[in-house]
Amino acid sequence: MDHHTRKDKPESSYCSTETDCDIAEQRSSGKIVELDEDMNQVVEDLTKQILDLNESRVLEQMFQDCRYRHLLIQTHTWEEKVVRILHVVRCREFTQRNPKTGICQPCRFSLFNIALFDFDKESKVVHGPLFRDIPPFHYERLDTSFNLVSIKVAESDIRYPISIYGTVLARDRNDYRCVYLFKRGRDEPQVITRKNRMLALTGPYRALGGTTDLHVEFDLKIKGEGAADEDFSKGLLVLNAFMNKSGIPYTFSLKSYLSTVDMVCVPVSNALEASIGVNFLNGKSTFTGKIFASTSESDTSKMVLYDSQVDGTKTEFGSDGSVSLSRRILSVRRGEYLLLYFSVRDSYDKFRRLKFVIGNDVDERTCNLGTYRLHVKIIWKGVFRQHGIESKVIGDTKVLW
Numbered sequence: 001m002d003h004h005t006r007k008d009k010p011e012s013s014y015c016s017t018e019t020d021c022d023i024a025e026q027r028s029s030g031k032i033v034e035l036d037e038d039m040n041q042v043v044e045d046l047t048k049q050i051l052d053l054n055e056s057r058v059l060e061q062m063f064q065d066c067r068y069r070h071l072l073i074q075t076h077t078w079e080e081k082v083v084r085i086l087h088v089v090r091c092r093e094f095t096q097r098n099p100k101t102g103i104c105q106p107c108r109f110s111l112f113n114i115a116l117f118d119f120d121k122e123s124k125v126v127h128g129p130l131f132r133d134i135p136p137f138h139y140e141r142l143d144t145s146f147n148l149v150s151i152k153v154a155e156s157d158i159r160y161p162i163s164i165y166g167t168v169l170a171r172d173r174n175d176y177r178c179v180y181l182f183k184r185g186r187d188e189p190q191v192i193t194r195k196n197r198m199l200a201l202t203g204p205y206r207a208l209g210g211t212t213d214l215h216v217e218f219d220l221k222i223k224g225e226g227a228a229d230e231d232f233s234k235g236l237l238v239l240n241a242f243m244n245k246s247g248i249p250y251t252f253s254l255k256s257y258l259s260t261v262d263m264v265c266v267p268v269s270n271a272l273e274a275s276i277g278v279n280f281l282n283g284k285s286t287f288t289g290k291i292f293a294s295t296s297e298s299d300t301s302k303m304v305l306y307d308s309q310v311d312g313t314k315t316e317f318g319s320d321g322s323v324s325l326s327r328r329i330l331s332v333r334r335g336e337y338l339l340l341y342f343s344v345r346d347s348y349d350k351f352r353r354l355k356f357v358i359g360n361d362v363d364e365r366t367c368n369l370g371t372y373r374l375h376v377k378i379i380w381k382g383v384f385r386q387h388g389i390e391s392k393v394i395g396d397t398k399v400l401w
Contacts, residue, residue, distance in 0.1 A: 080395035086115035100255050107235050109171050109215045117400040123177035125388050127207055127273045131360060131380035143209040143383045145271035145331035148181060149301045152198040155260040158222060163189035164232060166220040173210035175388035179203060188312060189223045200310045207273035207331045207383045214239040218254055231257045247297035266298045268331040271383040272360060274338050278323040281373035286315045287323055289344035293330050296337035346370030
């Protein structure tokens with residue numbers, strides 16, 4: 001009976017007993033160790049696959065969220081990746097939080113790749129030819145220009161008077177190099193005594209050209225006691241003539257740091273460059289007064305060419321009686337007139353006023369102004385698009401030099 005019972009016992013029970021014996025024998029022989037190692041390796045491989053999957057998902061999400069993921073594209077050459085990364089680094093150098101608005105913005109030009117761009121190099125573009133040498137069928141090619149009429153301190157968080165120094169410069173599409181409008185060192189600041197006083201501009205040295213992408217950079221500081229200077233106005237204004245009508249003045253405001261600065265500019269289509277020279281042929285050896293300029297298209301937008309009351313103004317005449325104008329360049333639409341306004345204190349200590357209306361075909365005018373003999377000379381040039389941009393194409397990236 002017992003034998004029958006044992007024989008009818010389920011096979012699994014019988015095998016289990018046998019397997020236990022086998023396992024005991026394998027353990028004594030060390031084979032089970034190899035089995036454990038194989039299982040551990042399988043677990044490690046599976047774990048690694050899971051981790052790699054999670055890591056790949058994280059990396060993929062990071063890639064999608066990255067603003068500079070184009071730098072990882074394999075089709076880019078090493079040289080192109082380098083200039084793209086340098087461009088990002090340089091842009092971050094002058095991207096700052098504006099404490100007045102709370103917005104992070106670039107305060108310098110960065111239209112193209114600027115990895116190797118020299119920000120301090122000055123423009124050397126010269127307009128031309130002379131207007132009288134331009135064939136009439138080329139008139140339609142005359143470029144659009146801007147007259148930067150004035151820059152004034154509309155608001156200041158610091159009580160007046162304040163001493164301002166630094167730079168305001170423009171970059172146009174002719175070469176994107178520096179064209180200074182205002183440039184004063186710490187040792188020669190301009191003193192602003194009240195609200196809405198204008199900066200004493202000294203530029204541009206040539207007509208600004210281009211219907212798009214005129215960038216104006218502000219970097220003005222307040223001179224403090226000792227070495228405690230503060231940023232007064234710092235930022236970037238971008239002007240676009242396509243949005244504006246020729247001859248209409250527009251005001252652009254820059255709110256930053258300790259101030260609000262207003263810049264008034266007038267777009268000029270079909271522009272000619274008028275370079276102005278003024279000589280006094282007799283009279284006193286010094287000049288007390290003011291000279292303004294505007295155009296018949298926008299006669300209320302007057303630019304200050306000379307003001308004897310501004311600090312640093314040279315009031316003595318040159319050897320030929322020339323006046324040291326702080327500004328001498330104005331853009332005038334072809335067919336419109338240049339308007340010059342003189343307010344002069346003569347030898348009898350009386351103020352004399354005079355207005356010149358000068359057409360594009362007039363190169364000089366002479367007349368009497370009180371005890372003075374006044375001579376005005378104008379050089380008219382065509383404002384055409386210049387191709388002075390220094391750049392190199394690396395891959396599909398245009399890098400400014």
